[in-house]
Amino acid sequence: MKYVVTIPEIVLLVVTLALFFSIYPITVPWKPVFASPDTAEDYVDIQSDVDSVIDKGTHSNFENQKATDSSYDTLTEANTNTTEVNDTENFVDSDTSDVDGHADHGTSSNFTAQQDKNVLFNDTLTEALTSGGTTSDVFASGFEEGPFDSKWNDNGATTWLQGTNSTPGTPWVTHSGTNMSYALNANDGNLTSDDIDLSGASAAGVSFWYMVDDEENADFNFYFYNGVAYINQTLDLGLAANEDTWYRYTATLNSQYLVSNFRIRFWSGADANEGSFVDDVVINKTLANNYELDMEFQWTTADYDEANEYVCIHTGSTFNAENILVKRRDGTSWMLLVTMTAANTWYNTSLALSSANLTLQFLGGTETSDTSQSTWMIECSLVHVWSVGVNYELELEEQFTDCDYTRTFEELCIYMGAMNGETLSVQWWNSTSNSWLTIIASLSSNQWNNVSVVDYLTSATFTILFVDGTKTNDLSQGTWQKDACLLHTWTLGYNLNLRVMDLDLTDHIQGAYVYKDSDIKTSDADGWANWTEVSGTVQIKVQYFGFWVNETSLTISSDTTMSLQCKLYDVIVNVRENIRNAKLSNVNVTVYNSTNYKIKSGISDNNGQVSLLNLPNNTLTFTCYAKSDYSLVIKNVARNITQDEQIETIICDENYVGTTSNYSILVWVGGLVIPLEGSFVTKRLKRKMYKKRKKPK
Numbered sequence: 001m002k003y004v005v006t007i008p009e010i011v012l013l014v015v016t017l018a019l020f021f022s023i024y025p026i027t028v029p030w031k032p033v034f035a036s037p038d039t040a041e042d043y044v045d046i047q048s049d050v051d052s053v054i055d056k057g058t059h060s061n062f063e064n065q066k067a068t069d070s071s072y073d074t075l076t077e078a079n080t081n082t083t084e085v086n087d088t089e090n091f092v093d094s095d096t097s098d099v100d101g102h103a104d105h106g107t108s109s110n111f112t113a114q115q116d117k118n119v120l121f122n123d124t125l126t127e128a129l130t131s132g133g134t135t136s137d138v139f140a141s142g143f144e145e146g147p148f149d150s151k152w153n154d155n156g157a158t159t160w161l162q163g164t165n166s167t168p169g170t171p172w173v174t175h176s177g178t179n180m181s182y183a184l185n186a187n188d189g190n191l192t193s194d195d196i197d198l199s200g201a202s203a204a205g206v207s208f209w210y211m212v213d214d215e216e217n218a219d220f221n222f223y224f225y226n227g228v229a230y231i232n233q234t235l236d237l238g239l240a241a242n243e244d245t246w247y248r249y250t251a252t253l254n255s256q257y258l259v260s261n262f263r264i265r266f267w268s269g270a271d272a273n274e275g276s277f278v279d280d281v282v283i284n285k286t287l288a289n290n291y292e293l294d295m296e297f298q299w300t301t302a303d304y305d306e307a308n309e310y311v312c313i314h315t316g317s318t319f320n321a322e323n324i325l326v327k328r329r330d331g332t333s334w335m336l337l338v339t340m341t342a343a344n345t346w347y348n349t350s351l352a353l354s355s356a357n358l359t360l361q362f363l364g365g366t367e368t369s370d371t372s373q374s375t376w377m378i379e380c381s382l383v384h385v386w387s388v389g390v391n392y393e394l395e396l397e398e399q400f401t402d403c404d405y406t407r408t409f410e411e412l413c414i415y416m417g418a419m420n421g422e423t424l425s426v427q428w429w430n431s432t433s434n435s436w437l438t439i440i441a442s443l444s445s446n447q448w449n450n451v452s453v454v455d456y457l458t459s460a461t462f463t464i465l466f467v468d469g470t471k472t473n474d475l476s477q478g479t480w481q482k483d484a485c486l487l488h489t490w491t492l493g494y495n496l497n498l499r500v501m502d503l504d505l506t507d508h509i510q511g512a513y514v515y516k517d518s519d520i521k522t523s524d525a526d527g528w529a530n531w532t533e534v535s536g537t538v539q540i541k542v543q544y545f546g547f548w549v550n551e552t553s554l555t556i557s558s559d560t561t562m563s564l565q566c567k568l569y570d571v572i573v574n575v576r577e578n579i580r581n582a583k584l585s586n587v588n589v590t591v592y593n594s595t596n597y598k599i600k601s602g603i604s605d606n607n608g609q610v611s612l613l614n615l616p617n618n619t620l621t622f623t624c625y626a627k628s629d630y631s632l633v634i635k636n637v638a639r640n641i642t643q644d645e646q647i648e649t650i651i652c653d654e655n656y657v658g659t660t661s662n663y664s665i666l667v668w669v670g671g672l673v674i675p676l677e678g679s680f681v682t683k684r685l686k687r688k689m690y691k692k693r694k695k696p697k
Contacts, residue, residue, distance in 0.1 A: 039490035039532055040404050043067070048399035050429050050463050051436070056080055057394035057468075065398075065485045072417050072481040075396060075424075077468060079477070081389035086306050090299060091115040092360075092381040097298035099329050099359050105130055106293040106364075114297070114381045122316035122377040125293060125324075127364055129373070132202070132289030139196045139283035143179040151194050152181075155263060159189030163277065175209040175246045175279035182277045183268035191268075191278065195261040200369055202288035204258060207250040210266075211277035212240045218269065220276040222249075225263035226256045237276070246279070291373045293324070293364035299383055304353035306385040311337065311360070312348045316377025319343035323365030324376055334361050343377070348384075358383065392477045394424070394468035400487055405457045407489035412439070412453045412464070417481030419445040423469030424480050428456050436465055443480075453487070462487065493533030496554075497561040500527045500542055502568040502614045503644045509568065509614060512549075515541040534560075542566050545593045547616035567617040569644045575604045575624060578653040583608025587634070587652070588625040591615060603628070615641050624652050 043066040049055070060074035095111040098104075109124040141151045148162040163182040165173045174180040181191060198204045212220055219238035223230040233251075240247055253262075264283070268276035303309075313326065323341050327334035328351065337360070338349045351358075360381075364374065414426065426440035426449075439456065443449045456462070464485075468478060496516070500509040500523040508527025513520055516538050521529040534556045542550040542564055549566035575584040589610050590601040599620065602610040624635040635652040 039495055040407075040488075042400060042403060042487045042489070044398045044485040045401045046399050048397045048463055050397065050399070050431070051434075051465075053395070055396050057396050059396065062398075065482055068415060068484040068486075070417075070483060072483050075394060075466060075480045075482060077392035077394045077474070077478045079388065079390055080393045081391040083389040085387050085389070086303065087386035088303055088384075089312075090302055090383045090385075092297050093300045094298045095295070097296045097359055099296065099298075100334070100361075102294065104295045106295050108295065114378055117314075117380050119316075119379055122318075122379050124316075124318070124375055124377050125295065125362060126375045127291035127293045127370070127373050130290055130292045132287050132371075135203075135284055135286040137282055138198070138285045139193065139281070141193075142175075142177045142280045143181050144177050148179050148181065149191075152191055154194040155192045156190065158191045159183065159187045160191040160266075160268070160278075161187055168275070171244050172211070172213070172275070172277060175211075177279075180277055180279040182275055183270060184275045185270050185272045188268050188270055190265055192265040193263050193281070195263060196283050197260045198253070198258045198262045198283075198285055199260040200287060201258045201285045202371075203286040204253040204262075205251065205284045206253060206264065206282070207248060208264075208281040209246050209248050209279045210237050210240070211244060211246050211279075212238055213243050213273075213275040213277075215240075215243070215270060215274045215276065219271070219274060220269070221267045223265040223267070224253065224257050225261070225265065227259035227261055230263075230265055246277075288369060289371050290368060291364070291370045292367050293362060293374070293376075294367075295362045297360050297362065297381060299358040300356060302353055302356050302358050302383050303385045304355055307387040308350070309353050309383065309385045310348050310350055311358070311381075312346060312384050313338075313340065313381045314346050314379040315340060315343050316379045317343055318375060318377040320374035320376060322370070322372075322374040325361075325363040325365055327361040327363060329359040329361070334363075339365070340376075353383075353385075390475050391472060392468075392474040393471060394466065394478065394480075396466045397429075398464055398466070398485060400462040401460065403457060403460050403462050403487055404489050405459060405462075408491045410452065410454045410457045410487065410489045411450045412485075413488050414440075414443060414449045414485050415483040416443050416445050416447065416449060417483055419443070419480045420476075420478045422474070422476075422478045425467050425469065426451075427465040427467055428453070429463035429465065430456075431459075431461075431463075439464075442469070450488075457487070457489075491533070493535045494556050495559040495561075496531040496534040496538075496556060498529050498540065499523075499561075499563045500529065500544075500550075501563045501565055502570075503565065505563060505565055507568075507614055509544065509566065511544075512566070513543040514564075515539070515543070540564070544568065544616050545597060545599045546595060547593065547618045549616050568614040569617060569641055569646055571612045571615050571641060572645065572647045573602075573604070573610050573612060573622065574647065574649040575608045575610070576649060576651050578651045581651075584652060586628075588628050588630065589650070590623050590625065590630070592621040592623065594619075594621075596621070617641050622648070622650060624650055626655070 047062060057078045058076050062073055064071045064073040092114050095108055105128045107126045110121065111123055113121040113123040143162060145151060149158050152158050160181045160183045163180040164178060168182060168184065215238035217236060217239060221232060222237060223232050235249065264281065266278050270276055319342060323339050325339055326337045328337050337351065338347050340347050364370065423442040425438055425442060427436040428439045430437055439453065440449060440451050498514060500512045500514060501507065502509060510523055510525050510527060512523045514523055514529035516531055523529050537553060537555045540552045540554055541548060549568055550564050573589050575587045575589065576582065577584060585604050585606050585608055587604040588601065589604060591599045591612060593599055600612045600615060602612055604610045619638055619640045621638050623633060626632040626634045632655060634654050635650055637650055639648050
């Protein structure tokens with residue numbers, strides 16, 4: 001049987017399989033690191049300039065060329081034609097537009113000053129007062145809502161009750177309206193308002209009516225909430241001059257209470273035959289002054305088909321600390337272009353015009369709670385556009401600085417990704433004649449491009465140049481993806497890289513003996529065994545703990561990287577006792593080969609199960625220990641391992657006695673916890689017995 005195998009160098013390899021098991025080809029996205037000192041791969045080091053000609057074009061990430069990992073360095077052509085055409089400046093046309101249907105806020109002192117660059121004249125923009133100075137009630141409750149506590153229940157249910165002109169009875173009546181709220185001895189506690197938004201206020205006030213009956217000091221208090229804590233107010237309502245009489249409390253709130261979740265709380269601690277009454281609670285809020293700037297400026301004759309298009313605004317000598325946000329109208333919304341922050345400064349912002357109309361919005365940086373009126377000077381506003389001639393070129397130098405130039409075979413290897421239709425060549429710098437020589441006329445996409453450089457690699461320095469194919473009248477900007485650029489040098493033969501794997505090609509196996517004819521290597525931590533200078537037909541064998549797990553024959557005619565699929569099986573062991581088939585946990589199950597050399601070891605879990613991975617297909621000895629230190633054997637048995645995921649059940653019947661009891665028994669077997677099944681069947685070591693019985697009542 002023969003397989004055709006694809007390896008990373010894109011070479012065909014004929015593999016002859018001769019044995020009881022398989023060898024699988026693998027395709028790796030990297031070039032393996034070979035162990036032999038006679039082969040080397042040297043990635044490109046730096047961007048150079050040996051010809052003293054400025055590079056044309058750019059790298060997206062030059063470092064990506066230093067590994068073969070599908071992370072690309074994208075080469076992009078540069079426009080080398082710098083002739084400017086259609087260079088114009090167009091000053092703003094109008095300050096009367098209203099594209100958003102929103103009335104302007106603010107004033108312009110001299111709009112025409114924005115239409116030239118005369119620094120002696122400026123347009124001063126001034127914010128307008130848009131709100132503030134008004135006072136309104138933001139909370140009013142006479143307990144007339146239904147239910148009466150609907151404004152008093154978001155911050156905890158109240159114990160207070162709804163009162164009327166007849167409840168709780170004479171002599172108590174409401175201050176106004178139908179309802180009030182009250183607390184007698186039986187329903188002492190809190191009456192707490194819902195959250196009241198006092199944010200953005202310059203001032204706020206509170207008023208309420210209260211009445212007491214037979215109360216003393218500290219029987220009736222009230223609190224204000226500042227967003228963090230409830231603050232007890234100094235007035236003791238229980239000390240009202242006359243009982244059964246309504247009194248009004250009014251106060252101006254200090255600034256700590258101007259928060260979005262202000263609350264007022266009444267507390268009653270009335271004793272027997274005492275009562276607390278509240279009615280007509282009102283909280284008002286006075287809004288602070290707020291100044292805003294919101295003005296539109298418009299161009300109606302902009303040149304919109306040039307390659308470079310900028311809006312340019314120059315600020316004057318006066319510019320308040322508040323910023324100006326300059327936004328562009330984009331369809332039905334405003335899009336931020338630039339934030340202006342300083343006086344006597346040009347703000348030049350690139351944009352793409354799609355029509356002759358361009359509308360800008362000048363917006364104050366602080367549009368809410370702005371209590372200070374700001375002014376800004378604008379010296380001029382214009383649109384600057386121009387185009388340049390077009391001719392795209394690419395000429396990028398790269399250099400290897402520490403080459404091994406003494407090998408028999410020397411190749412320049414370049415892996416290219418996606419490429420546009422324009423050709424890309426590679427040239428070599430001849431330092432003797434100080435000239436460039438083409439060594440690859442046209443790179444191919446999505447593959448390795450390899451060329452012998454034995455005739456050119458004559459020193460530790462090797463310089464190459466990437467050159468685009470169209471040098472004049474190139475109107476389309478080309479891009480080329482490059483994954484890796486390296487020098488591959490070697491002496492004789494081929495590289496053979498074999499990776500020892502388990503049956504399902506999931507685990508790489510360390511410590512296996514890999515034979516190439518009579519030459520033996522031990523697989524490393526990643527399962528690799530590597531040879532260099534290999535050619536012709538070789539016999540490959542893999543031995544693991546004394547057992548042959550793979551044999552095959554290979555004919556090597558190129559560098560080869562493969563996975564060896566070995567007869568290494570995963571085995572699940574169920575550990576049981578022999579009387580009631582109870583599951584044994586914490587059992588040390590160790591597997592030995594025919595020379596009593598330990599292969600694997602594991603501890604059974606609470607289900608009496610342990611998984612032992614990558615066991616060779618042969619007759620193996622399974623030894624169960626009651627202790628992790630291998631000091632007490634409870635079973636020794638041989639099993640033939642023939643398939644992956646094989647399940648073996650081991651009955652442990654050595655070095656213990658059995659007992660049953662109607663009591664709950666805590667059993668230890670050399671440190672083993674035994675989950676019992678059925679009746680209370682237990683196992684105990686002959687040499688260690690311990691039983692715990694319930695005390696009789």
